[in-house]
Amino acid sequence: MRYIHPKAIKVWRIHGMIWTFICLIAAVALFICGRLVYHWFYYGGGVMLLLAIGSGILSIWLIPVLRWRFFRYRISETQVMIREGIWMVKQTVIPIARIQYVDTHQGPLLRRYRLSSLKVSTAATTHHIPALGHRQAISLRNYLADLAQVSDVDV
Amino acid sequence: MSMSKLRRAHPLSIVFDCVKDFRQVIFPIVLGGLFGIKQNGSWSAWIYPMIGLVVGLSSAVLRWWRTKYQLQEEQLYVIKGSMIKSERFIRYDRIQSVHLTTNPIASRLGFMKVEVHTAGGKGQAELALSAVRKREAHLLKETLRQKKAHSMRQEAEAHNVVVNEQEAQPLKEMRLRHKELVIASITSSGLGVIVVALLSTMSQISELFENVPFFKAILHDFNQAIGIPLLKIIIVILSLILFFWLISSVISFFQVGRFQLSIYEKEWMIKKGLFQQTEQTIPHRRVQAVRLHENWLRQVLGYVTVYIECVGGQAGKSKGEVMLFPLVKKRLLMRFLEDVRSPYPFIPLKHCAVKRSFYWKMVKYVMPTCFIAMGMTLWLPYGSYAWGMPLAVLLFSWLSYRDAGLGVNGTYLAVSFRRTAKVTVLTQRRRMQALTYQASRLQMLLKCATIKATVIGSSSGFDFKVTDMSDWHGRKLYAWYHTFYARRGKANQKRAWE
Numbered sequence: 001m002r003y004i005h006p007k008a009i010k011v012w013r014i015h016g017m018i019w020t021f022i023c024l025i026a027a028v029a030l031f032i033c034g035r036l037v038y039h040w041f042y043y044g045g046g047v048m049l050l051l052a053i054g055s056g057i058l059s060i061w062l063i064p065v066l067r068w069r070f071f072r073y074r075i076s077e078t079q080v081m082i083r084e085g086i087w088m089v090k091q092t093v094i095p096i097a098r099i100q101y102v103d104t105h106q107g108p109l110l111r112r113y114r115l116s117s118l119k120v121s122t123a124a125t126t127h128h129i130p131a132l133g134h135r136q137a138i139s140l141r142n143y144l145a146d147l148a149q150v151s152d153v154d155v
Numbered sequence: 156m157s158m159s160k161l162r163r164a165h166p167l168s169i170v171f172d173c174v175k176d177f178r179q180v181i182f183p184i185v186l187g188g189l190f191g192i193k194q195n196g197s198w199s200a201w202i203y204p205m206i207g208l209v210v211g212l213s214s215a216v217l218r219w220w221r222t223k224y225q226l227q228e229e230q231l232y233v234i235k236g237s238m239i240k241s242e243r244f245i246r247y248d249r250i251q252s253v254h255l256t257t258n259p260i261a262s263r264l265g266f267m268k269v270e271v272h273t274a275g276g277k278g279q280a281e282l283a284l285s286a287v288r289k290r291e292a293h294l295l296k297e298t299l300r301q302k303k304a305h306s307m308r309q310e311a312e313a314h315n316v317v318v319n320e321q322e323a324q325p326l327k328e329m330r331l332r333h334k335e336l337v338i339a340s341i342t343s344s345g346l347g348v349i350v351v352a353l354l355s356t357m358s359q360i361s362e363l364f365e366n367v368p369f370f371k372a373i374l375h376d377f378n379q380a381i382g383i384p385l386l387k388i389i390i391v392i393l394s395l396i397l398f399f400w401l402i403s404s405v406i407s408f409f410q411v412g413r414f415q416l417s418i419y420e421k422e423w424m425i426k427k428g429l430f431q432q433t434e435q436t437i438p439h440r441r442v443q444a445v446r447l448h449e450n451w452l453r454q455v456l457g458y459v460t461v462y463i464e465c466v467g468g469q470a471g472k473s474k475g476e477v478m479l480f481p482l483v484k485k486r487l488l489m490r491f492l493e494d495v496r497s498p499y500p501f502i503p504l505k506h507c508a509v510k511r512s513f514y515w516k517m518v519k520y521v522m523p524t525c526f527i528a529m530g531m532t533l534w535l536p537y538g539s540y541a542w543g544m545p546l547a548v549l550l551f552s553w554l555s556y557r558d559a560g561l562g563v564n565g566t567y568l569a570v571s572f573r574r575t576a577k578v579t580v581l582t583q584r585r586r587m588q589a590l591t592y593q594a595s596r597l598q599m600l601l602k603c604a605t606i607k608a609t610v611i612g613s614s615s616g617f618d619f620k621v622t623d624m625s626d627w628h629g630r631k632l633y634a635w636y637h638t639f640y641a642r643r644g645k646a647n648q649k650r651a652w653e
Contacts, residue, residue, distance in 0.1 A: 078640040090593040093637040098588045122588035123466075124609045124616025 001072035001083060007113045008071075008131035009064045014109055016059030023052035073129050075140060077147065080120055082127055098122045099148040104137045120144065161223045161234075167266060168285030172215040175285075177208075224282055226298060229306060231271070233282045245281055247302040249273050251441065251466070254280075255292050258431045267292040271299070300436075325417035325424070327494060331481060336412060339460075339482040342452045343407035376537055411481045418495050425477065437477060441465040443610040444582035444617065445499050446476070447488070454577055457485045464610060464617045476612065492581075499581040502569040504560030512603040512623035516552040524548050559621050561628055563635055570606075572621045580619045584639060586610045592633040594626075604629035608636075 030045035066086045074081045080094040101121040110116060116137035118129040132140065221240065225232040231245040254270040261267065269287050270280040287295065331339065412429030422438040446462040453459065461479040483491045489501045524545040531538030551573075560571035560579075568587075571579040587608045594604040604626050609618040624632075 076641070078643050079637065081637070085593070088593055088595045089599070090591050091633070092589055092591040093633070093640070094589045095640045097585075097640075122609075124588040124611045124618075127589070 001074050001081070004068065004071055004073065004129060005115055005131050005133050005136075006068065007115060009068045011109050011113055011115065011131060012064035012067060013060050016055065016064065019059060020052050020056040023048055023055055027052055071130070075144070080127070080144070082129065092127060094120060094122060094125075094127060096144065096147045099144060102141045102144045102148065104134075104141050106134070159226045161225045161232075163223055164219060164269075164284035165266065165286040165288060166219060167264070168287075169212075169215045169219045171261065171266075171268070171285040172218065173212055176211055176215065219285075222282075222284070224284075226302070231282070231299070235282070243281065245271070245273060246306065247299065248306040250281075250299060250303055252436055253296045253299050254433070254435060255296060256431070256433045257289075261286065262432075265289050269295060325419050326496075327418045329416040329418070329480065329495070331411065331414040335482045336408065336414070338456070338458065339411050340404045340408035342450070342456065342458070343403055411478075414481060416480055416495065420496075423479070423495070425479070427478075435477065437463070437465060439496065439498050442498055443586045443612070444580055445479070445492070445497055447579040447581070448576055449485075449578075450576040453482075459483050459485050459488055461491070464612050466611050476617070497581070499567060499583060500564070501581060502562035502564045502567055504562040504569055504571050504579070506557070506559065507561040507621070507624045507628040508556050508559035509603060509625040511601050512625070513552065513556040515597070515601050515603070515623065516556060517549070520552050521545050521549050556623070559624055561621065561624065561632065563632070568632075568635075570619060570621050572619065578619070582610055584636060587636065588616065590633065590636045592629055594629075598623070599626075602626040606632055 027045050027048035030041050030048055034041035034045055063086070067084075070084060070086050070089070072083045078096055080096065080099070081091065082094075083089070083091045099120055100123055101119075103119040103121075104116045105119060106116045110131065114134045115131045116134045118132055118137050118140060120127045120129070218235075221235060223234045227244075230247060231250070233243045233245065235241055235243075250271060250273055252272045254268075254272065256268045256270070257266070265288060266286045267289050269282075269284040269292050271282040273281050409429045411427060413427065413432065415426040417424040417426075421440075422436055425435045425437065426432060442463045442465045444464040446464060448460045448462055449458070460481055461483055462476050463479050464476055479495065480491070492499075492501050528538075528541040528545055531541040535541075554577075555573040558571055558573040558577050560569075562569040566584045567581070568584065569579060569581050571577065587610055589609055591607040592604055593607065598604055602625065603623045605620060605622045606624060606629050607618055607620040609616040611617070
């Protein structure tokens with residue numbers, strides 16, 4: 001089993017920062033509303049602030065590391081295996097004979113760090129490998145697409 | 156066969172289309188118009204509905220005029236689109252199904268609706284003809300079937316595979332007997348019979364409430380709290396349930412009435428519907444899983460409903476589930492599946508959940524509801540009746556513990572579990588698109604796991620999940636799936652090396 005690219009932690013941290021920032025702005029807005037409009041808004045602001053602090057600790061500091069630590073994948077000649085989950089540990093087997101499409105995706109954040117995510121779809125399910133080095137993702141995609149083409153439909 | 160000419164549906168399809176389109180909107184339009192007259196006292200309010208009517212009518216005419224089809228040598232040629240013209244060539248071997256439907260009026264006039272589906276159509280028909288003469292419709296269906304078989308045969312010959320010729324005569328036909336039809340419709344929703352039983356014993360119940368001190372006390376409490384006699388409320392609720400149950404029974408009576416399953420060597424034909432009869436042909440190879448469904452009422456009576464999950468669109472349905480037979484005696488199930496030539500045999504299931512998982516369910520579900528009930532008893536007047544809730548949850552968790560089952564035979568798999576009804580899924584390894592072994596940290600501690608697998612249903616996957624099965628069974632099932640592919644990989648590698 002292999003780990004995904006360690007830069008994934010950075011990307012997830014930035015995601016967490018963005019969310020925390022949004023929560024903070026909302027909290028500030030609610031406090032201002034509480035001052036100007038109606039004091040009930042203070043409670044909302046307080047909740048928002050707690051949420052921001054909580055999500056800050058969890059989504060910036062703790063979860064990215066753990067998530068990276070617990071995400072593993074293996075791509076062999078016949079199957080893709082993905083193991084993920086911090087509390088709920090899931091191990092999924094996708095036979096390559098069942099794969100129909102393989103896509104790579106790259107958002108602005110992932111592009112900034114030269115990463116790509118891989119999306120593997122069967123006729124009924126979709127699975128993600130969130131952050132791989134861009135080149136590696138592309139070569140994996142080509143590899144899987146080639147194998148998926150040659151593999152027989154009926155087993 | 157030489158190339159036939161471009162054909163259209165019968166012009167009557169304009170009328171049918173219009174009726175179908177307007178059936179939903181005609182009522183609000185008329186109401187709106189009448190309301191408008193009342194308010195303005197003029198006919199001007201009718202203008203917009205009239206415009207709508209004209210637009211609808213002309214679009215139906217256009218649709219009829221521009222939808223044309225032609226049976227070509229290797230493909231079906233379809234031109235359609237009232238505004239944007241689209242031409243499409245559909246290879247005969249890509250056609251998944253041809254549906255013929257009819258309703259009483261059209262049937263009286265001698266017309267049928269024809270829909271041609273392909274696998275990629277996402278439930279939308281590639282070709283829909285709203286009115287075709289019955290004889291022509293059957294002919295079209297038969298022609299398409301033959302052409303498809305022909306092109307598949309050619310394909311197979313190219314690959315040196317022998318394909319058996321399809322027989323025109325069914326091997327066997329199965330119908331629903333009258334008694335079974337009645338049972339099927341009565342038990343279609345789980346609440347039914349118990350309500351009838353309750354109502355029939357109503358007089359005894361009222362006696363109970365009047366005479367037995369415990370129930371009398373309850374009645375008294377309730378009268379004081381709400382001010383409406385409890386008995387009346389119970390009667391109202393029960394009769395409401397009865398009403399809904401009656402409706403659902405009648406609906407399913409109409410849906411399942413005149414049910415007929417014809418079994419061919421390689422496909423099934425299902426006809427059903429008391430008035431609006433629908434007809435579906437399902438090749439066995441499209442079937443991904445057989446699902447046996449028992450709601451608790453049928454479970455008590457020993458009956459099972461058999462569904463199949465299959466690829467490709469069904470008429471007017473986004474889900475890939477088709478009812479194969481509405482009611483089968485459970486002890487005759489094995490023979491039934493053999494008789495209908497089910498691609499997946501019944502495998503005896505072994506109970507695979509462990510006691511500790513049941514205890515864990517008690518912690519997870521029953522304990523919180525116990526706390527809630529306790530709170531309600533403490534803070535609410537008459538809150539002690541809330542203790543029924545943990546009891547119900549306890550019963551449900553026990554049932555779902557009891558119904559977790561697993562059976563493996565070669566490449567075939569059978570699993571059973573409980574959602575609200577007991578569900579048993581029969582399928583094969585190659586039909587399962589992916590398999591997940593999952594366990595929360597707590598489940599790991601308890602040495603149990605959840606296995607989730609997905610097969611293809613028409614628009615999205617149909618996934619089935621056995622929760623809290625024993626770790627040992629889970630691992631075994633996981634290995635059954637994954638080592639097979641791993642071994643294949645090794646074999647391939649060897650072949651590549653040699």
